[in-house]
Amino acid sequence: xxxxxxxxxxxxxxxxANSTLRCNFSDSVNNLQWFHQNPWGQLINLFYIPSGTKQxxxxxATTVATERYSLLYISSSxxxxxxxxxxxAYQAGTALIFGKGTTLSVSS
Amino acid sequence: xxxxxxxxxxxxxxxxxxxxIECRSLDFQxxxxxxxxxxxxxxxxxxxxxxxxxxxxxxxxxxxxxFLINHASLTLSTLTVTSAHPEDSSFxxxxxxxxxxxxxxxxxxxTRLTVL
Numbered sequence: 070x071x072x073x074x075x076x077x078x079x080x081x082x083x084x085x086a087n088s089t090l091r092c093n094f095s096d097s098v099n100n101l102q103w104f105h106q107n108p109w110g111q112l113i114n115l116f117y118i119p120s121g122t123k124q125x126x127x128x129x130a131t132t133v134a135t136e137r138y139s140l141l142y143i144s145s146s147x148x149x150x151x152x153x154x155x156x157x158a159y160q161a162g163t164a165l166i167f168g169k170g171t172t173l174s175v176s177s
Numbered sequence: 178x179x180x181x182x183x184x185x186x187x188x189x190x191x192x193x194x195x196x197x198i199e200c201r202s203l204d205f206q207x208x209x210x211x212x213x214x215x216x217x218x219x220x221x222x223x224x225x226x227x228x229x230x231x232x233x234x235x236x237x238x239x240x241x242x243x244f245l246i247n248h249a250s251l252t253l254s255t256l257t258v259t260s261a262h263p264e265d266s267s268f269x270x271x272x273x274x275x276x277x278x279x280x281x282x283x284x285x286x287x288t289r290l291t292v293l
């Protein structure tokens with residue numbers, strides 16, 4: 070099955086800094102999603118982005134399907150951005166497969 | 178608003194008992210639902226895929242007799258952890274997707290199981 074790798078595993082930032090999280094996937098995919106898992110465990114869907122670029126406030130994401138990677142950009146980070154960010158992808162007929170996540174810590 | 182609900186959100190049980198977790202699709206009939214498990218500080222691991230009216234498909238290494246999945250209707254799937262042991266303590270999350278291969282997959286709020 071498909072493999073999903075995320076980097077970096079951990080990221081520590083000062084409030085106001087920008088960051089880029091990367092997701093590599095091993096094969097072509099039908100879907101790619103970015104999630105933020107809050108302290109209670111709920112997965113918050115950030116982007117559905119099998120290709121192209123999307124923006125939502127301070128967050129944006131780009132997927133280059135031909136090169137099998139996706140990037141999540143966080144600008145002007147805030148303490149509330151802290152948590153675990155997951156990338157997940159699936160191929161036709163399968164379920165989302167998750168990467169190991171990036172744990173982001175933003176300090177004031 | 179929430180499109181997938183789970184009940185209970187948290188359960189503590191004694192070793193050897195069985196626990197049932199319900200997952201409901203709130204806004205449309207989900208022909209396919211998925212169950213994941215997440216251990217502390219780890220990623221989500223797919224346990225099984227549940228299709229309405231047919232047997233669930235389990236991932237390698239997941240005991241089908243221990244984790245019973247019933248997709249009883251187009252809006253309800255249940256996961257029963259049978260004869261639970263402390264090593265089954267985990268965060269269980271269900272998910273659903275519309276028919277088709279290009280739609281967003283939505284997740285429930287999860288159920289935290291602690292087996293004493």
